[in-house]
Amino acid sequence: MSRVVRNNYVLIGFMGSGKTTIGRELSRTCAMPRFDLDELIEEKAGKSIPEIFAESGNEGFRAIETQVLRSLVRSGAEGYVYSTGGGCVTMPENLPLLKQLGLVVYLRIQPETVLKRIGKDTSRPLLQTPDKETRVREMMAEREPLYQAAADIVIEADHGRMDVIVDEIVEKGRQFHG
Numbered sequence: 001m002s003r004v005v006r007n008n009y010v011l012i013g014f015m016g017s018g019k020t021t022i023g024r025e026l027s028r029t030c031a032m033p034r035f036d037l038d039e040l041i042e043e044k045a046g047k048s049i050p051e052i053f054a055e056s057g058n059e060g061f062r063a064i065e066t067q068v069l070r071s072l073v074r075s076g077a078e079g080y081v082y083s084t085g086g087g088c089v090t091m092p093e094n095l096p097l098l099k100q101l102g103l104v105v106y107l108r109i110q111p112e113t114v115l116k117r118i119g120k121d122t123s124r125p126l127l128q129t130p131d132k133e134t135r136v137r138e139m140m141a142e143r144e145p146l147y148q149a150a151a152d153i154v155i156e157a158d159h160g161r162m163d164v165i166v167d168e169i170v171e172k173g174r175q176f177h178g
């Protein structure tokens with residue numbers, strides 16, 4: 001069944017896949033303003049992401065994430081690039097919301113790329129564990145089918161070349177819209 005796709009790009013993918021940096025570049029290239037869902041969540045909560053996780057856990061964080069997604073969908077706004085948080089596909093109710101928001105672009109990377117890019121990062125509560133590699137591999141294996149289910153287009157993003165990735169998003173987006 002075909003759906004009417006709103007004129008927005010919705011970037012999804014694992015932590016470190018480049019949703020923020022590629023989102024910025026895509027926003028510049030297409031002259032479409034960008035919103036970062038993690039930032040909107042922090043604004044709404046009046047707290048940082050690590051604080052939300054520490055005080056309300058994963059469940060509390062996901063509840064705010066879904067509220068933010070829902071309000072964006074309800075706004076009906078078009079002409080935006082949205083960078084999401086890596087776990088937004090883990091809540092089943094978010095999948096239709098992502099689809100309603102716009103063209104869902106999955107930035108796909110391998111576990112090795114995640115570890116290389118954010119292995120030393122301390123700002124992601126879910127990766128604060130001694131054995132990061134096992135955690136990353138497990139989480140990615142769990143999430144891969146969810147990203148695939150949500151995605152309208154899939155972009156291999158390990159190579160990290162912004163210009164190539166942005167061109168590919170625009171081109172595949174065009175093809176998708178027909």
Ligand code: S3P
Nearest residue numbers: 014015016038085086087124125
């Ligand atoms: C999360 C990813 C983070 C942030 C939160 C949870 C996840 O966003 O939403 O720490 O569950 O993968 P980034 O993907 O932008 O790091």
